[in-house]
Amino acid sequence: MRLLLISNSTGPDGGYLDHCADQMVEFIGAGSRVVFVPFAGMDEEAYGTSTVERLNRMGLSASWADRSRDPLVGLVDADAVFVGGGNTFVLLDRLIATGMLDAISERVHGGMTYVGASAGSNVAGPTIKTTNDMPIVEPPTFASFGFIPFQLNPHYIDRDPDSNHQGETREQRLTEYLACNDVPVVALREGAILVVDDGSMTLSGRAGARLYRRGGEVEEIGVGTNLDGLPEYSK
């Protein structure tokens, strides 16, 4: 399988896909046909149109999956699919309702490249149980693509020692996830990118990640780390 799983689509300077554009083009291949899936967004047409413009500007040949027509049609001869960020519950609900969950899954298992950012990375795991998003719609299930056998937590944020807010820290939330589920979580800091390329997995990008496992200490994963040794990672 070929997966590029990006923590966040907007860089610290606010530019859309700027921090990962070069890597996306290198991974997908210049000139390749890519279908953008804007289902996680509230205004899909604006999101689809602007992202297609951005992808074309990178030198890709982009289109977007339009739910008002047949969103499956562009997938047939696509080299890659790019599932964008937004709300993970809305995304999964629409992926299921359109049949895109099964269609994309089949193509990716057949070799098509999958690129996800934020919510689009969340759904690459077995479930959406480690999303940070608000459950504003109720999908029929939390089960998602399951391209990787562990959960992702994008936009991972370390505890702010100066905060007085009484809500849980991300670390507390993921620890509670592990109390209820014996499935590891790779928490991607903003800037981090997980690359799966035909049997090899590497942490890439500009920031590290943390590996949460039931019963174990949280492990830091630095940029450039090869993760093939992760016991839960089966090719």
Added chain:
Amino acid sequence: MRLLLISNSTGPDGGYLDHCADQMVEFIGAGSRVVFVPFAGMDEEAYGTSTVERLNRMGLSASWADRSRDPLVGLVDADAVFVGGGNTFVLLDRLIATGMLDAISERVHGGMTYVGASAGSNVAGPTIKTTNDMPIVEPPTFASFGFIPFQLNPHYIDRDPDSNHQGETREQRLTEYLACNDVPVVALREGAILVVDDGSMTLSGRAGARLYRRGGEVEEIGVGTNLDGLPEYSK
């Protein structure tokens, strides 16, 4: 109906229930029998035991609902139920699995006092779609008590202008909720308490709230505001 819906159970000084203890006792009535529901917590026995101790110290006669025995038994002659904070998905899942959702609902509609904090306040609304919590378990439905005809968002936090984090602000999340659902949201800042007392609704506590409505400006609700005029509020 009699509802005391508290945004957060831990005050800014870190004391458990300190900021709302006097109001809880006044609302429930000194010496009254109250059943604490610890289902939102990870260690229910520790949570149940320590909260019972805290409630007794307030001058209430407390017990806790133990899922390892029959959690329904204490409810029969209780004057009030107190549903504590933690993870809202875990709470709703356990309320449904034990039959407590229906049992508490029936008693509250019959006049029993309901006190909720954080997750316990979330479930007082029609659904848990405006919780801030991570969906670490998958409940069979998002539908909750529906004691009030609008959503609550506890631990409401205003936008931090100094933050570089690319995740959504709470305001963005609630605006997206409204794009998908035409149900108003009362967002309770930490310290805020919503009081429903036999046909009258008031914002109480130490901090204000914000009212989010589809197609309208967000409205500030100050402490002491009578909310009977809220069109969506039916007695």
